[in-house]
Amino acid sequence: xxxxxxxxxxxxxxxxxxxxxxxxxxxxxxxxxxxxxxxxxxxxxxxxxxxxxxxxxxxxxxxxxxxxxxxxxxxxxxxxxxxxxxxxxxxxxxxxxxxxxxxxxxxxxxxxxxxxxxxxxxxxxxxxxxxxxxxxxxxxxxxxxxxxxxxxxxxxxxxxxxxxxxxxxxxxxxxxxxxxxxxxxxxxxxxxxxxxxxxxxxxxxxxxxxxxxxxxxxxxxxxxxxxxxxxxxxxxxxxxxxxxxxxxxxxxxxxxxxxxxxxxxxxxxxxxxxxxxxxxxxxxxxxxxxxxxxxxxxxxxxxxxxxxxxxxxxxxxxxxxxxxxxxxxxxxxxxxxxxxxxxxxxxxxxxxxxxxxxxxxxxxxxxxxxxxxxxxxxxxxxxxxxxxxxxxxxxxxxxxxxxxxxxxxxxxxxxxxxxxxxxxxxxxxxxxxxxxxxxxxxxxxxxxxxxxxxxxxxxxxxxxxxxxxxxxxxxxxxxxxxxxxxxxxxxxxxxxxxx
Numbered sequence: 001x002x003x004x005x006x007x008x009x010x011x012x013x014x015x016x017x018x019x020x021x022x023x024x025x026x027x028x029x030x031x032x033x034x035x036x037x038x039x040x041x042x043x044x045x046x047x048x049x050x051x052x053x054x055x056x057x058x059x060x061x062x063x064x065x066x067x068x069x070x071x072x073x074x075x076x077x078x079x080x081x082x083x084x085x086x087x088x089x090x091x092x093x094x095x096x097x098x099x100x101x102x103x104x105x106x107x108x109x110x111x112x113x114x115x116x117x118x119x120x121x122x123x124x125x126x127x128x129x130x131x132x133x134x135x136x137x138x139x140x141x142x143x144x145x146x147x148x149x150x151x152x153x154x155x156x157x158x159x160x161x162x163x164x165x166x167x168x169x170x171x172x173x174x175x176x177x178x179x180x181x182x183x184x185x186x187x188x189x190x191x192x193x194x195x196x197x198x199x200x201x202x203x204x205x206x207x208x209x210x211x212x213x214x215x216x217x218x219x220x221x222x223x224x225x226x227x228x229x230x231x232x233x234x235x236x237x238x239x240x241x242x243x244x245x246x247x248x249x250x251x252x253x254x255x256x257x258x259x260x261x262x263x264x265x266x267x268x269x270x271x272x273x274x275x276x277x278x279x280x281x282x283x284x285x286x287x288x289x290x291x292x293x294x295x296x297x298x299x300x301x302x303x304x305x306x307x308x309x310x311x312x313x314x315x316x317x318x319x320x321x322x323x324x325x326x327x328x329x330x331x332x333x334x335x336x337x338x339x340x341x342x343x344x345x346x347x348x349x350x351x352x353x354x355x356x357x358x359x360x361x362x363x364x365x366x367x368x369x370x371x372x373x374x375x376x377x378x379x380x381x382x383x384x385x386x387x388x389x390x391x392x393x394x395x396x397x398x399x400x401x402x403x404x405x406x407x408x409x410x411x412x413x414x415x416x417x418x419x420x421x422x423x424x425x426x427x428x429x430x431x432x433x434x435x436x437x438x439x440x441x442x443x444x445x446x447x448x449x450x451x452x453x454x455x456x457x458x459x460x461x462x463x464x465x466x467x468x469x470x471x472x473x474x475x476x477x478x479x480x481x482x483x484x485x486x487x488x489x490x491x492x493x494x495x496x497x498x499x
Contacts, residue, residue, distance in 0.1 A: 335463025
């Protein structure tokens with residue numbers, strides 16, 4: 001499936017130097033993945049400039065270079081160069097052209113915000129599936145097309161990979177696709193030239209400030225998904241000032257908007273909520289009509305996700321009755337307040353959650369405390385090579401638990417004890433209420449050893465991840481599996497002794 005340069009760059013502001021009829025067999029943005037006949041995009045990245053790899057791409061068979069400045073290479077006499085103002089946007093647009101604009105073949109939902117994206121995408125997929133649609137999901141947990149699941153390297157893939165996924169979903173006849181859209185993806189134009197049916201905003205709390213530097217820049221990256229560059233129906237949670245600002249902007253643009261939130265002015269808001277260890281009962285006001293139902297997810301933050309998914313369902317054209325019926329049977333989301341099941345648990349409830357931001361940890365602990373008759377114990381850490389400013393705040397928020405065990409998350413290239421040191425600086429008022437154990441398995445075991453019947457343990461930070469990144473090594477590590485093993489080690493042996 002090839003296209004010429006002229007076809008790929010139709011409607012894109014650029015200058016083609018050379019043969020505009022040159023046929024392109026594929027799109028590459030890493031020179032080590034170039035195949036003969038590919039077009040290579042010289043992306044100016046955060047750590048490297050793709051222009052420096054132009055010769056390597058040619059040596060591997062690239063026939064076309066897309067550049068932001070003309071490159072002068074000894075062996076480039078028969079190479080076509082395309083000069084574009086922004087190679088990232090040009091790559092996204094060319095990729096959409098290459099795959100014949102696949103995102104316009106189905107209803108695509110884009111969900112952004114700091115927390116809640118994964119759960120909401122799964123809820124939307126479930127609603128669409130119950131409504132009889134063939135579905136797809138793209139996000140942190142992975143990519144699912146129909147019932148086939150595969151892993152993904154990024155929450156939102158690079159534009160050529162993303163457009164290829166869309167093409168596969170189109171070819172598999174998907175009707176509705178729910179996608180997490182990260183701030184990085186928006187800032188780096190990975191979703192440029194993508195057609196959305198609905199875009200939704202959950203919330204904005206501290207995360208990724210190592211990349212965006214300020215809350216304002218972080219918000220503006222998220223807000224791109226609600227700009228005129230991405231026309232769509234909108235769903236906006238207005239519980240924080242950022243959601244209210246998005247509502248103002250979208251109202252000015254005369255967008256079709258559904259608002260959600262605990263704020264009584266939201267079009268979808270709760271009239272009453274009752275929390276239980278296994279489910280939540282809610283009375284939800286939806287544009288003046290109250291719907292009463294139970295759903296098998298727990299915690300206040302899941303009420304937010306349920307409301308967002310309800311709003312998206314309405315914007316997709318599903319009836320409130322269909323949405324309610326679907327939410328009554330909402331699926332367990334991998335690593336999102338997921339209950340650990342073990343042969344023996346001694347009456348201790350253990351939950352695994354992806355909470356890796358201060359706000360998410362605070363909300364997860366709040367939810368666990370509401371469900372727990374006894375003490376709440378938290379195991380958590382912070383990732384290396386990521387926003388270090390949030391570490392002390394995470395430490396402070398962890399003191400909402402009765403006891404916390406500070407451990408290693410994905411240290412990557414940082415010293416785990418240095419990361420833990422940053423966390424502990426926020427825990428000064430909690431002397432005697434926390435311990436440090438850098439080994440994550442030992443930390444989980446220590447938390448379970450502290451617990452008694454009626455207590456709950458929250459293992460936060462990694463959620464669905466089945467690995468731990470230490471330096472350049474990816475080690476097998478699944479919080480759910482490890483917790484189940486440690487529960488059985490602690491309590492099955494007790495049962496055998498008592499027997």
